[in-house]
Amino acid sequence: MTDDVRQEIRSVLDAVVLPHAEVWEQQGRISADGWRALAESGLLSLPHVGPGFRRSAVFLEELGNTGYAGVRAAIGVHAYMAPSYLRRYGTEAQRAAWLAPDKIAALAITEQNAGTDLSSLSTVARPDGDTYRLTGEKFYVANGSAADYFVVLAKTRDGGTTRVLSGASLFVVDGHSPGITRHRQPMLGWRASDTCRVSFDGVAAAGVIGRPDRALMYLMPALDFERLVAGLLAVGGVRHCLDLVRAFVRSHRVHGDVLSANQAVRHRLADLDAQFELVRTFAHRLVEDHCAGRLDTKAATVLKLTATELAVSAAQACVQYHGARGYLDDSVPARLYRDAMAGTIAAGASELMRDLIFESGR
Numbered sequence: 001m002t003d004d005v006r007q008e009i010r011s012v013l014d015a016v017v018l019p020h021a022e023v024w025e026q027q028g029r030i031s032a033d034g035w036r037a038l039a040e041s042g043l044l045s046l047p048h049v050g051p052g053f054r055r056s057a058v059f060l061e062e063l064g065n066t067g068y069a070g071v072r073a074a075i076g077v078h079a080y081m082a083p084s085y086l087r088r089y090g091t092e093a094q095r096a097a098w099l100a101p102d103k104i105a106a107l108a109i110t111e112q113n114a115g116t117d118l119s120s121l122s123t124v125a126r127p128d129g130d131t132y133r134l135t136g137e138k139f140y141v142a143n144g145s146a147a148d149y150f151v152v153l154a155k156t157r158d159g160g161t162t163r164v165l166s167g168a169s170l171f172v173v174d175g176h177s178p179g180i181t182r183h184r185q186p187m188l189g190w191r192a193s194d195t196c197r198v199s200f201d202g203v204a205a206a207g208v209i210g211r212p213d214r215a216l217m218y219l220m221p222a223l224d225f226e227r228l229v230a231g232l233l234a235v236g237g238v239r240h241c242l243d244l245v246r247a248f249v250r251s252h253r254v255h256g257d258v259l260s261a262n263q264a265v266r267h268r269l270a271d272l273d274a275q276f277e278l279v280r281t282f283a284h285r286l287v288e289d290h291c292a293g294r295l296d297t298k299a300a301t302v303l304k305l306t307a308t309e310l311a312v313s314a315a316q317a318c319v320q321y322h323g324a325r326g327y328l329d330d331s332v333p334a335r336l337y338r339d340a341m342a343g344t345i346a347a348g349a350s351e352l353m354r355d356l357i358f359e360s361g362r
């Protein structure tokens with residue numbers, strides 16, 4: 001992608017995100033006007049596959065580079081993670097009904113006792129005429145209070161616990177259906193991501209996504225894509241954080257000299273920068289792989305793990321070198337630090353990523 005494309009995307013984000021992001025953080029979600037402006041900008045309907053995904057990749061990186069991880073999570077879920085199931089496995093009619101950039105999307109997979117271990121899933125979907133009725137409770141659902149539709153994972157067949165996902169299905173649920181209750185679940189970070197506990201009490205699904213009982217088959221490739229998206233967002237976040245701390249150590253004086261005069265400081269930031277260059281280069285390789293239709297599980301998992309863990313290390317250095325001013329609750333380094341921790345849990349904890357990498361090891 002050319003620098004012109006990057007610049008064009010940055011200018012849109014400068015206009016539609018940055019002036020409002022602080023308010024969205026405080027309100028715990030992107031405002032309705034914000035969603036509208038984002039939808040009108042065209043950035044919420046960029047390609048998920050093929051060469052056009054390069055534009056998405058630049059967008060995701062630059063969205064991360066705004067430094068607002070709550071905003072980036074809300075948009076990532078809305079424009080990529082939730083709709084990817086409908087784009088890949090939905091019918092033409094489902095895509096026409098739900099995939100409008102101004103219909104806010106949410107992904108409701110996790111439950112109180114089913115996060116890493118989805119075999120403990122307890123939300124059920126029972127056949128009812130030509131539809132299914134869903135009963136259960138989902139946790140930590142980003143965009144939960146504003147979602148126009150949910151992509152929900154539920155059990156459609158009772159069975160053993162080890163391979164329960166072979167009897168689970170994915171549903172699209174109209175967010176305005178009777179029987180849905182939403183409770184805000186404010187988090188330590190990602191504050192603009194509108195995380196909620198969402199209860200479904202006999203809610204009629206708008207449709208099954210793909211074939212019933214096949215969720216496992218659909219989740220696997222979609223999760224690879226989710227990791228690529230999470231990795232690209234985190235790469236942008238690391239860049240933002242490193243730019244901030246580098247500028248600070250070059251201007252902040254201790255004992256009469258700028259902090260960057262200390263070799264220890266320079267070397268720590270150089271190490272982070274070196275890791276950043278490696279992760280970013282790897283991310284760009286995966287973008288090319290994905291554009292060519294050959295994104296591989298191990299590579300996507302490596303990217304998600306390394307990019308989100310690097311974000312934690314970068315945020316730690318950022319707070320440390322800012323001293324107490326970076327530990328103030330309303331400071332930017334404090335926000336980056338809080339936000340970075342979410343990246344190593346959401347979309348699959350780092351330990352799960354390590355297990356997957358080990359299992360697929362050579």
Ligand SMILES: Cc1cc2nc3c(=O)[nH]c(=O)nc-3n(C[C@H](O)[C@H](O)[C@H](O)COP(=O)(O)OP(=O)(O)OC[C@H]3O[C@@H](n4cnc5c(N)ncnc54)[C@H](O)[C@@H]3O)c2cc1C
Nearest residue numbers: 107108109110115116140141142342345346347348349351
């Ligand atoms: C900010 C945020 C936003 C989220 N948004 C959404 C959303 O929109 N939709 C949705 O469905 N879910 C969402 N989630 C949930 C997320 O996907 C889960 O938190 C994640 O899958 C981990 O599940 P859990 O939190 O239940 O942790 P558990 O599965 O209970 O694990 C707890 C901890 O145990 C450790 N652990 C797990 N497995 C292993 C292992 N094999 N070896 C060693 N240690 C291990 C890890 O440190 C892990 O964090 C979000 C989470 C966060 C934090």
